[in-house]
Amino acid sequence: MVAYQQIVSYIRSIGEIVIADVKRGDIGSTAGLYAKGHLSGDFEADVVTLSPYMGKDAISPYFDFFAKDKGAFVLAKTSNEGSKDFQDLIIDGQPLYMSVLQKLKEWSKEIPGNYKFSPLGAVVGVNELKDIKALKENSKDTYLLIPGYGAQGANIEDIRALIQENKNGVINVSRGYTAGINESDFRKVLSQRAQQLAKELSECIK
Numbered sequence: 001m002v003a004y005q006q007i008v009s010y011i012r013s014i015g016e017i018v019i020a021d022v023k024r025g026d027i028g029s030t031a032g033l034y035a036k037g038h039l040s041g042d043f044e045a046d047v048v049t050l051s052p053y054m055g056k057d058a059i060s061p062y063f064d065f066f067a068k069d070k071g072a073f074v075l076a077k078t079s080n081e082g083s084k085d086f087q088d089l090i091i092d093g094q095p096l097y098m099s100v101l102q103k104l105k106e107w108s109k110e111i112p113g114n115y116k117f118s119p120l121g122a123v124v125g126v127n128e129l130k131d132i133k134a135l136k137e138n139s140k141d142t143y144l145l146i147p148g149y150g151a152q153g154a155n156i157e158d159i160r161a162l163i164q165e166n167k168n169g170v171i172n173v174s175r176g177y178t179a180g181i182n183e184s185d186f187r188k189v190l191s192q193r194a195q196q197l198a199k200e201l202s203e204c205i206k
Contacts, residue, residue, distance in 0.1 A: 005042050018045040019145070019170070023075065025051030025058045032061035039065045047071045049123060049145070052100055056107060059120070066111050071119035071143070073170075076100040077135070079125025079148030088130075095131075097124075101138045108141075117143045117168055124162070127154035132161050140166055147172045149201075160204045171201050 011018045020043075024034045038048050039062070050059055052074050062072050077087050077097035087097045101122055108118035121143030124135060144162070146169050148154035163169030177197065181189045 008043055008045060012044065012046075017047065019047045019049070019073070019172075020045035021049045023049050023051050025054050027054065028057040028061055031058050035062045035065055039068075039070045047073060047121075049073045049075065051075050052103065056103075059107065060110075063111050066119040067113060071121060073121045073123045073143070073145040074100065074104055076104075076122040077124045077129055079127050079154065083125070094134075098134065098138060101135070101142065104142060105138075117141055119143075121145060121170075123147065125154065126158040126162060129158070132158055136162050136166075139168065142168065144169045145172060146170065147174075149173050149176065156200060156203060159201075163204055164206070167205050169204065171204065173197055173201075 008018050008020070020038055022034075022038055024031065024038070026034065035048075037043060038045055047070065048062070050062065050072050052059060059072070059074065062070070066072075077083060077095075087095065089096045091099055104118070104120050104122055108120050111119060118141060122139065123145045124139070125148035126132065126146060127148035129135060146154070146159060146162070149156075149159065149171055159169065159171060177193055178190070
């Protein structure tokens with residue numbers, strides 16, 4: 001926790017956005033405490049990830065923080081192989097993850113303020129996604145956090161197809177960025193990879 005607090009504080013000190021991938025999801029009273037703990041105080045992030053499995057009352061306690069320039073990405077279609085166990089289940093003629101996106105649009109109407117993109121975004125991993133066109137259509141006013149690029153197999157063409165028009169994607173690279181680097185070369189190789197990734201990912205919005 002000390003290391004986490006130091007990392008969060010450093011990122012904020014240089015004026016960058018902190019996305020805390022905490023995947024919280026609990027009953028209303030507990031969710032309110034999680035919201036306070038993750039979006040204020042010593043562990044203050046700018047954005048958190050949340051699980052919608054327990055419904056709206058696990059998400060709505062975070063709404064008050066959106067007026068303070070905070071936000072959340074809600075798990076819709078994750079990048080892990082097991083995501084299909086539940087997220088791909090067909091409910092009322094469409095995958096469950098599509099219902100999550102529609103609920104986010106519905107809940108966003110209750111958030112005060114005027115936004116081009118709702119502060120209530122969605123996690124969408126394109127490496128396990130079958131219908132990019134339908135998802136794009138249902139996420140025009142939603143920020144998307146896109147994991148899976150690199151180690152998990154998401155390709156640049158699919159990411160481009162999803163976000164090029166609306167410019168609404170935040171692309172996450174973890175293992176593909178840091179894995180397999182010798183300690184002695186860490187800083188140099190990391191810098192080279194960062195430049196290469198920036199070049200590749202910039203193609204998504206051209």
